[in-house]
Amino acid sequence: MPINNNIFQKNANTALVTEAIWLKGEVSRVDISRSLHLYRSTVTNIISFLLESGVVLEGETSKSPSQGGRKPILLSLNDSFGCVMGIDIQPSHYRIAILSFSGKTLCEEKGSLGDISLEDMIWNILDIAFSMHRECVKTPVLAICFSIPGVINNETGEIIYSNPFKIEKFNLKNYVKSKYDYPIYVDNDANCAAWWDLVKYEEHKEENAIVLVGDYHEDTNVSNDRIGIGLGIGIVINGKVYHGSHYKAGEFCSVSWYKGNETQNGLPLELLKRTIDDEEAYKKWFADTMISFVPMLSMMDFKSMILHGKPFSNKEKILQTIKEVTPTLFDALEFAGTKLVFDYENDMVGAKGAAMMFLAKLFSVPELNEKNDIPTWDELILFAKRQVW
Numbered sequence: 001m002p003i004n005n006n007i008f009q010k011n012a013n014t015a016l017v018t019e020a021i022w023l024k025g026e027v028s029r030v031d032i033s034r035s036l037h038l039y040r041s042t043v044t045n046i047i048s049f050l051l052e053s054g055v056v057l058e059g060e061t062s063k064s065p066s067q068g069g070r071k072p073i074l075l076s077l078n079d080s081f082g083c084v085m086g087i088d089i090q091p092s093h094y095r096i097a098i099l100s101f102s103g104k105t106l107c108e109e110k111g112s113l114g115d116i117s118l119e120d121m122i123w124n125i126l127d128i129a130f131s132m133h134r135e136c137v138k139t140p141v142l143a144i145c146f147s148i149p150g151v152i153n154n155e156t157g158e159i160i161y162s163n164p165f166k167i168e169k170f171n172l173k174n175y176v177k178s179k180y181d182y183p184i185y186v187d188n189d190a191n192c193a194a195w196w197d198l199v200k201y202e203e204h205k206e207e208n209a210i211v212l213v214g215d216y217h218e219d220t221n222v223s224n225d226r227i228g229i230g231l232g233i234g235i236v237i238n239g240k241v242y243h244g245s246h247y248k249a250g251e252f253c254s255v256s257w258y259k260g261n262e263t264q265n266g267l268p269l270e271l272l273k274r275t276i277d278d279e280e281a282y283k284k285w286f287a288d289t290m291i292s293f294v295p296m297l298s299m300m301d302f303k304s305m306i307l308h309g310k311p312f313s314n315k316e317k318i319l320q321t322i323k324e325v326t327p328t329l330f331d332a333l334e335f336a337g338t339k340l341v342f343d344y345e346n347d348m349v350g351a352k353g354a355a356m357m358f359l360a361k362l363f364s365v366p367e368l369n370e371k372n373d374i375p376t377w378d379e380l381i382l383f384a385k386r387q388v389w
Contacts, residue, residue, distance in 0.1 A: 007376065012365045013038065014377045017046045018055065019363040021075055022102060026059060028072030047075065053381045054081050077102040082142040082384045085129050086355030088189060088348075089118070089148050090215070091164050094125045097351040098137055103199065103359055107136040108348055118165045122176065140387035142380060143183040145354035146172060147192035149232065153247050155373070157186040160247060163262070164230075183375060183383075185358055187241075189213065189350040190232030190250050194241045196353030197234075197306050197343070199360055207303040209236040210296070213349065214311035216276050228272035229285060229311050231264060235300075241357075254292045265289065287325040294328050297336040305333065306341040313344040 020032045033043045050056040059074045079100040088095040095110040109132060113124055126144075133141065150162025157173020159165075173184045187195070194211040201209075211234035233250035235242045242249050256266035263272060265288050274281035297305070312318055322329050333340055343349075361374045375383065 011376045011378075013042060014046055014050070015363060015365050017043060018050065018077070018377075021056060021077055022359075022363045025102075026074040026076050028074055030072050032075075053377075054078055054384075055377075055381065079104070080139055082140040083133070083137050084142050084355040084358050085133070085144045086192075086351040086353065087125055087129060087144065087146050088192070088350035088354065089121060089125065089146065090189075094121065094128075095348050095351040096125065096129050096132060097348050097355060098129070098133060099352065099355040099359070101139075101142070101359075103356060105352065107132050108351070110348070118167055118170070119175070122172070123179075126176070126180065140384040141182055142384060143185060143355075143358040144176065144180065145185040145187075145192075145358050146176075147187065147189040147350035147354040148172070149189050149230070151247050151251065152186055152188045152191075154185070154187045154191070154243055157184060159186070183358075183373075185354070185373075187354065187357060188232070188234075188247075188250065190234040191241050191243065192234075192351075192353035192357060193232070193308050193349045194234030194236050194353070195357040195360055196349050198236060198239065198241070199356050200343075201304065201306075201341075207236070207239060208301055209304045209306060210234070210293070210300070210302045211236070211306045212308065212312070214307070214309035215347075216310055228263075228275040229282075231289060237300075252292075254288050256288050283321060283325050286321050290322065290326045290329050294326075294332040297332040297338050302336065302338045304339045304341050306343055308343055308349045310344070310347060312342060315342045318342070 016036050016038070017032055020035060021027055024031075029040070029043050029047055032038070032047075033040045036043070047056065051058065055078060056075050057078045059076055079102055081101045083101065083106060084099050086097045086099065093110060093112045095108070097108040098106045100106050109128065111128075113121055116124070129144075148159065148162065149164045151160040152158070153160055156171065158169065158171045159167060161168035172186050176184050190211060190213045193213045194209070197209065197211055213232040213234070215230045215232075216228075231252050233252045235249050244250075252264050254265035257264065258266050263269070265285070267285060267288055271281050271284060275285045276282075293305070296302075307318070332338075358374070362380070366374070
């Protein structure tokens, strides 16, 4: 379908203005015009449209400018406009986070559903999510976003394959849309964490970063690929989450991994089973895992290496373990100028990152040659208004 330049330009300018408000929290029309180098009349027209549509609110006036004159009126996003559901699904548990339109966490929940199929998990978790929504949010749902382990086609919503779920060629987006008429988005769980970091650490917007998400697999005897500690990798290049030519970017295999091995490394299964509560087993896993990143740091020129999840929650322990078993990691970090960041987001980073993925895409200008299934602002406003709460 040919691109309508007028629609594209209107949507692009609207995204620019809303992004400026989103990032600042509160900002005046004058400051928006200056920062975006847009005509004041253009900004005024867009703001009028956003105010009329309920996307933006006018607040108290700010202090008078130093040169005198009228006090600028501050604008902010209207959290009553809508919310976004983020759902992280793992074989042993689920996590749900509902974020406001501006990205604040409204409510969250986690739990386990036992040994049931992925299909049944999806419907059960969505029932829980909408029950949470009715009880604590009650604003229009703008999108439902899924975080899931595996190789994910984020453009179509297809799970190409997921070893943890033993499933392949399953279109999660279409499956959910068969029952729920909402915009649906799906991405790898570590990529969702990277989306969260892109927003939380605004300085990464035009930089490269590597995101590590560790998780304990308490169901250690279910299958070999779920033994011990699982590690997901998200890669940010030039301020964008990188998926790779086959959507496999970040699929981690350590330096000891070999073909045919179901785990992420070549360590003995009995050792991996003990990594959760055996200090020596943990150190061997840590050394095998972290040494794998040494050559990547300088090659990719990462600004930051961000660690999420319970296995990385004890900062002092991690720093001491690096010093003891992989000191060359410190050398590589120093050589590459990469900052080591600890961010234990109480294990909700996948769910929150999934929701933040939608907001980050919504408040950004799509490239002309980029596939983009985010609704236009006109479409989103109409969709929100169809929901009565």
